Amino acid sequence: MGNTQHYAECIEECLKCAxxxxxxxxxxxxxxxxxxxxxxxxxxRECADLCxxxxxxxxxxxxxxxxxxxxxxxxxxxxxxxxxxxxxAHCKRCAEACFRCAEACxxxxxxxx
Amino acid sequence: MGNTQHYAECIEECLKCAxxxxxxxxxxxxxxxxxxxxxxxxxxRECADLCxxxxxxxxxxxxxxxxxxxxxxxxxxxxxxxxxxxxxAHCKRCAEACFRCAEACxxxxxxxx
Amino acid sequence: MGNTQHYAECIEECLKCAxxxxxxxxxxxxxxxxxxxxxxxxxxRECADLCxxxxxxxxxxxxxxxxxxxxxxxxxxxxxxxxxxxxxAHCKRCAEACFRCAEACxxxxxxxx
Amino acid sequence: MGNTQHYAECIEECLKCAxxxxxxxxxxxxxxxxxxxxxxxxxxRECADLCxxxxxxxxxxxxxxxxxxxxxxxxxxxxxxxxxxxxxAHCKRCAEACFRCAEACxxxxxxxx
Numbered sequence: 001m002g003n004t005q006h007y008a009e010c011i012e013e014c015l016k017c018a019x020x021x022x023x024x025x026x027x028x029x030x031x032x033x034x035x036x037x038x039x040x041x042x043x044x045r046e047c048a049d050l051c052x053x054x055x056x057x058x059x060x061x062x063x064x065x066x067x068x069x070x071x072x073x074x075x076x077x078x079x080x081x082x083x084x085x086x087x088x089a090h091c092k093r094c095a096e097a098c099f100r101c102a103e104a105c106x107x108x109x110x111x112x113x
Numbered sequence: 114m115g116n117t118q119h120y121a122e123c124i125e126e127c128l129k130c131a132x133x134x135x136x137x138x139x140x141x142x143x144x145x146x147x148x149x150x151x152x153x154x155x156x157x158r159e160c161a162d163l164c165x166x167x168x169x170x171x172x173x174x175x176x177x178x179x180x181x182x183x184x185x186x187x188x189x190x191x192x193x194x195x196x197x198x199x200x201x202a203h204c205k206r207c208a209e210a211c212f213r214c215a216e217a218c219x220x221x222x223x224x225x226x
Numbered sequence: 227m228g229n230t231q232h233y234a235e236c237i238e239e240c241l242k243c244a245x246x247x248x249x250x251x252x253x254x255x256x257x258x259x260x261x262x263x264x265x266x267x268x269x270x271r272e273c274a275d276l277c278x279x280x281x282x283x284x285x286x287x288x289x290x291x292x293x294x295x296x297x298x299x300x301x302x303x304x305x306x307x308x309x310x311x312x313x314x315a316h317c318k319r320c321a322e323a324c325f326r327c328a329e330a331c332x333x334x335x336x337x338x339x
Numbered sequence: 340m341g342n343t344q345h346y347a348e349c350i351e352e353c354l355k356c357a358x359x360x361x362x363x364x365x366x367x368x369x370x371x372x373x374x375x376x377x378x379x380x381x382x383x384r385e386c387a388d389l390c391x392x393x394x395x396x397x398x399x400x401x402x403x404x405x406x407x408x409x410x411x412x413x414x415x416x417x418x419x420x421x422x423x424x425x426x427x428a429h430c431k432r433c434a435e436a437c438f439r440c441a442e443a444c445x446x447x448x449x450x451x452x
Contacts, residue, residue, distance in 0.1 A: 011132065018168075018169075019124065019168075022169065025173060026172075026174045029264050029267060034260055038255050042255050045271060046401055046403065048169070049392075050403070052165055052169060055128075055131075055132075056165060059131070059132045059135035059136055059161075060135045062385055063414075063417070064389070064410050064414060067413075068410065071403050071406045071410075074403070074406075142380060147377050148374055155368050158286075158384060159286075166275075176304070177272070177300070180297045181297065184294065187293075188290060241354050241394075244394075245394075245398045248395065248399045249400075252399050274399075278391055281357075282361065282391060285365075285387075286365050286387075
């Protein structure tokens, strides 16, 4: 059984990643080449939603926090891999935040076992 | 029309406040005097949910970001006033985060007009 | 002060609308003419998120339920007007759900005063 | 890979369960014996949040829908077992909705494999 202090680093990365994903989502929808960004738009929303949900689960000390972080790590990894294909600055920033968050989630899950 | 950079400070306070509220919620449910904490539990959840929702609206550059922050400011104010009635350390920390966030939301709304 | 029974019809419409918006969002991202759908994608997510948030506020009997439904009505109206511009079946279905939900939210707000 | 039509029954049960949990949460916070209801309050919020999140994942056709439903089934089961300990009508209604939703989630997961 973890406690919320224990989760501090992972919460921090989830919240940064959610913001980067949402900013990338907004920027992608404004890009001229929006057709090329369709997968990025989708993974951005999916990842942002999971990151906020994981942060909420950790900060309420939910019994499902580790299970949610396990899914969040996958979503971050997938979003990061999609974002790094694109040259836009918002995609590069987002990919970086995603990979950092994926790692923080995996560390959190490993400690929770 | 704002942009997400413009919102940075308000997003930051919303995310800190959401965490403080969720930690206070979790701690209140574990207190011996839980009957005294029932209003605090309710306002904690309400405020945390609004803070995350406001942060999401700002980071996606939603057309409703200012409207949501206006409600968020009220919820923060109400939660802060409830929390400051109690001597528990988690309530004191939460009240402080709530009042700071209420102010940040009001500033954001004033700039958005 | 309402109670959750009082909100039943509005909750129902919000949940139907959230689903229609999310299905339209998913389908728009798969359309060949995704560039034409960019505003629709944006309003779909915005409206779905607000509808779920409004349903949550009503079902928890939140003090901010009416305030949130007021914003939700605007988001539904805007999403409906965007969706009705497009010939896709998912857009037509979504527009219909949006206009019904906007009306239900306005009725809820009128009763809450 | 499912599609959103395929998910219709599970979405329906998740949304009913989320409402029952939120109404039980609200009612528990108003009970005289709130100290006895503390676990119920906690599982109600946890389960409601997961049910809405699962419904959102299914209606956007998320790649993580089945993973989220697997956690949702556990949260529903746990909330149902807590709620059925109590004689309050809102707890009995909530337990019933939880067990139905747990089953719907398990069926959804089995079909998604």
